[in-house]
Amino acid sequence: MAITGAADLLATWEAGLAEAPAGRALLLHRTARPDLDARALPVLPVGAREADLFTLRRALFGERMQVRLECGACGEDMEFDLDAGEFARTLGGPDESVVRVGEGGREETTVVRVAEGGWDVEFRLPGVADLTAVARAADPRGALIARCLVSAVRDGTAVGADELPAPVQRRIAEAVEAADPGADVTLNVACPECGHATRAELDIASYLWTELDAWARDVLLDVHLLATAYGWSEPEILALSPLRRRYYLELCADV
Ligand SMILES: [Zn+2]
Numbered sequence: 001m002a003i004t005g006a007a008d009l010l011a012t013w014e015a016g017l018a019e020a021p022a023g024r025a026l027l028l029h030r031t032a033r034p035d036l037d038a039r040a041l042p043v044l045p046v047g048a049r050e051a052d053l054f055t056l057r058r059a060l061f062g063e064r065m066q067v068r069l070e071c072g073a074c075g076e077d078m079e080f081d082l083d084a085g086e087f088a089r090t091l092g093g094p095d096e097s098v099v100r101v102g103e104g105g106r107e108e109t110t111v112v113r114v115a116e117g118g119w120d121v122e123f124r125l126p127g128v129a130d131l132t133a134v135a136r137a138a139d140p141r142g143a144l145i146a147r148c149l150v151s152a153v154r155d156g157t158a159v160g161a162d163e164l165p166a167p168v169q170r171r172i173a174e175a176v177e178a179a180d181p182g183a184d185v186t187l188n189v190a191c192p193e194c195g196h197a198t199r200a201e202l203d204i205a206s207y208l209w210t211e212l213d214a215w216a217r218d219v220l221l222d223v224h225l226l227a228t229a230y231g232w233s234e235p236e237i238l239a240l241s242p243l244r245r246r247y248y249l250e251l252c253a254d255v
Pocket of ligand 1: 071072073074075076191192193194195196
């Protein structure tokens, strides 16, 4: 992955300030995958997006991610490290061989197949766009099945999404989870004080946005200090490597 320059990253941050979390996640995903058409991103399997965001996090801020979590039983403040690179590798998205790319790479979908007991069902792995679309439905699970069902056949006869019995729906859910394990990154952390295991979801998009926000505010402060001291323009200062920026700032502080 190409590391985005400071000016581009600042532009991403600025655009994200006015966005809700879903919009920020999409902006970050675009930064992570400049090689893909922006319209293809919301239909990528959710786990593939999470893997892309861990890869971006690693490229921008390194492998080591510090996470804080409060014990669900005793309230102990737990702090620990996670490895962004390992998440990027293990979530790695579904097997490329089942990814179907449409014309011009515009539509990229991954289909899982469940065939048993006379049933033959093909189901598209849900993307962020699908989850968003069904979030407010009265029956989100049913709506998701209706949306992502490619085909359902029972004993040779085509069947509608609303006719799938519960066991078949369960099998679809299991197949989707197996094909897209990164869709749900759940941490299970044992408390060093009381031993209670606390489960928490790791939302890499919001984690990364928080980091980007802090980084951007630091960079703006650097620009302000260096512009004041040397009279350089913002593009000139952003074009400096972080190391040189730091060095000039130290010189300013020494005077
Ligand atoms: Zn505890």
